[in-house]
Amino acid sequence: METATQTKPEIAVSLRDVNKWYGEFHVLKNVNLDVERGQRIVICGPSGSGKSTMIRCINRLEEHQAGQIIVDGIELNNDLKNIDQIRREVGMVFQHFNLFPHLTVLENCCLAPMWVRKIPRKEAEATAMEYLERVKIPHQAKKFPGQLSGGQQQRVAIARSLCMKPRIMLFDEPTSALDPEMIKEVLDTMIELAESGMTMLCVTHEMGFAKTVADSVIFMDAGQIIEMNTPDEFFNHPQHERSKLFLSQILGH
Amino acid sequence: MQAFITRETLPSLPPPSTLKGPIAWMRQNLFSSVGNSIVTVVLVLGILAALIPFINWAFIKADWIGTSRDDCTSGGACWVFVYVHLKLFMVGLYPESEVWRTILVGAILVVTMAGLMIKGVPFKKYIQIFALIAFPIIAFILLSGGAFGLPHVETNFWGGLLLTLVIAIVGIVAAFPLGILLALGRRSSMPIVKAICVVFIEVWRGVPLITVLFMSSVMLPLFLPEGMEIDKLLRALVGITLFQSAYLAEVVRSGLQAIPKGQYEAANALGLTYWQGMYKVILPQALKIVIPGIVNSFISLFKDTSLVLIIGLFDLLATIQGAFASPKWLGYAIEGYLFAALVYWVFCFGMSRYSQRVERSLKTTH
Numbered sequence: 001m002e003t004a005t006q007t008k009p010e011i012a013v014s015l016r017d018v019n020k021w022y023g024e025f026h027v028l029k030n031v032n033l034d035v036e037r038g039q040r041i042v043i044c045g046p047s048g049s050g051k052s053t054m055i056r057c058i059n060r061l062e063e064h065q066a067g068q069i070i071v072d073g074i075e076l077n078n079d080l081k082n083i084d085q086i087r088r089e090v091g092m093v094f095q096h097f098n099l100f101p102h103l104t105v106l107e108n109c110c111l112a113p114m115w116v117r118k119i120p121r122k123e124a125e126a127t128a129m130e131y132l133e134r135v136k137i138p139h140q141a142k143k144f145p146g147q148l149s150g151g152q153q154q155r156v157a158i159a160r161s162l163c164m165k166p167r168i169m170l171f172d173e174p175t176s177a178l179d180p181e182m183i184k185e186v187l188d189t190m191i192e193l194a195e196s197g198m199t200m201l202c203v204t205h206e207m208g209f210a211k212t213v214a215d216s217v218i219f220m221d222a223g224q225i226i227e228m229n230t231p232d233e234f235f236n237h238p239q240h241e242r243s244k245l246f247l248s249q250i251l252g253h
Numbered sequence: 254m255q256a257f258i259t260r261e262t263l264p265s266l267p268p269p270s271t272l273k274g275p276i277a278w279m280r281q282n283l284f285s286s287v288g289n290s291i292v293t294v295v296l297v298l299g300i301l302a303a304l305i306p307f308i309n310w311a312f313i314k315a316d317w318i319g320t321s322r323d324d325c326t327s328g329g330a331c332w333v334f335v336y337v338h339l340k341l342f343m344v345g346l347y348p349e350s351e352v353w354r355t356i357l358v359g360a361i362l363v364v365t366m367a368g369l370m371i372k373g374v375p376f377k378k379y380i381q382i383f384a385l386i387a388f389p390i391i392a393f394i395l396l397s398g399g400a401f402g403l404p405h406v407e408t409n410f411w412g413g414l415l416l417t418l419v420i421a422i423v424g425i426v427a428a429f430p431l432g433i434l435l436a437l438g439r440r441s442s443m444p445i446v447k448a449i450c451v452v453f454i455e456v457w458r459g460v461p462l463i464t465v466l467f468m469s470s471v472m473l474p475l476f477l478p479e480g481m482e483i484d485k486l487l488r489a490l491v492g493i494t495l496f497q498s499a500y501l502a503e504v505v506r507s508g509l510q511a512i513p514k515g516q517y518e519a520a521n522a523l524g525l526t527y528w529q530g531m532y533k534v535i536l537p538q539a540l541k542i543v544i545p546g547i548v549n550s551f552i553s554l555f556k557d558t559s560l561v562l563i564i565g566l567f568d569l570l571a572t573i574q575g576a577f578a579s580p581k582w583l584g585y586a587i588e589g590y591l592f593a594a595l596v597y598w599v600f601c602f603g604m605s606r607y608s609q610r611v612e613r614s615l616k617t618t619h
Binding site: 059061088092096098101115146160 | 518521522524
């Protein structure tokens, strides 16, 4: 919960002049971003604009080659200790869920708390059931991911991340691989999470979600952040030509 | 355009019943047309023509029990040859008075394996620990002796099926973890680790097992300091283990490559360390995929153990060959080889069936 009397907002994630290349290809160009604790940021942009790469740099699934990334007060560098510590505090939800197919839903949720946080099984299972209840699938706990629908799998993936009690959540196109019927159940879960005060960075094209919960929308193109605004401003009065084109294409039909 | 629109929800019906019963099955599969019927009849006659004389020779006209070749009078197979040599085939030259030790080890092995394989047996975890840690020690003390008042039996006297199983089991159990480490090493991002693993795997895979055994037995002693001697069986075991681990490494690596990148990423994103991620997330999935390949390697290792003959170790096949080469039993090679084939087949088939069961039990989709 946020306290209204905070004078200086705490910075959860800070990117300073971050640059990254894939071989010769310059994916991220001088990206600068500050995310305050409790803020919900939606990142959108055309495919290949570097939005996924940017959030994957925040938990070191990708390595940035220049610039500075500070997450929760810890700088990301080659120090494995720092990386481990940041990954404990940062949860991530993937486009393709990436649940562990050989483990049951409950085991998926308990694995990291038990092995990373060294929480006893009983306690981990109790926490897991709590979060599974929150994403409304406690009755599927004993099933394997392969036996669930896409929407259910993604909700399990969200619960799995939450079981680590992260302070920041990253979402990498969480609804892009879902059938249209299932998108809503996942978005509802995410909206509920946003309302609980979680710091969230979401790469998504779900504009309804952006309008409902985002504090600001970031638009990326060709490895750069070219626009950042409140959802209202961004959708109604996009400043940049590229944003206007993008919006007309995704909203135009 | 025309379409038929259903106005009510249709009930789910059971699938149309297929023909059942042996006659229907035969009509469908064996006699579905004139051509197929002819093929069926010809094949059945052919199989019978080959099988009847064999059964006649191997079972009906065979002699089973006796003491020498003079007891083989019926003109069929002379299983007396196997009967008389059974002790030799099972444990080689292991002293008669100490054979109970090998039987005891075999019994412990069978009970332990049964405990591991049969579903519903409690304390599986403890049985596993026993099988991996206590059993090898107990088996070694019992077989080798020299402690607890048991007379020492040199490995020179170990032979027959006992030796085959010792080599195969040690080879399998020791090569498996080594193979996994090599596979992980070959996929490592650390260049030196990767290079060492690649070189190790490629060298050992590029050399025939006979060469490995020969080197371990003939050349290795030349490099050892004067007076230092390593047991011949131990040298062979090390050679076979390293050889096998290189093969296994490639099998395991193929499994690792089949795991989607997202699994590695999810494990990392959750904060699992490399080894935790491998142990809990990647390897369980990768090994499951390559069970057929792993069992294939194990089966081929089991049969390759017969190559230790060339360094003077007498495994099952070697003792059988030795027995029918003796003047008293000349001419019974067929019985000998058939017996060897049967024993090898029983073990290999057992491994194959067990692996299929493991595969089924690990299935986690519909």
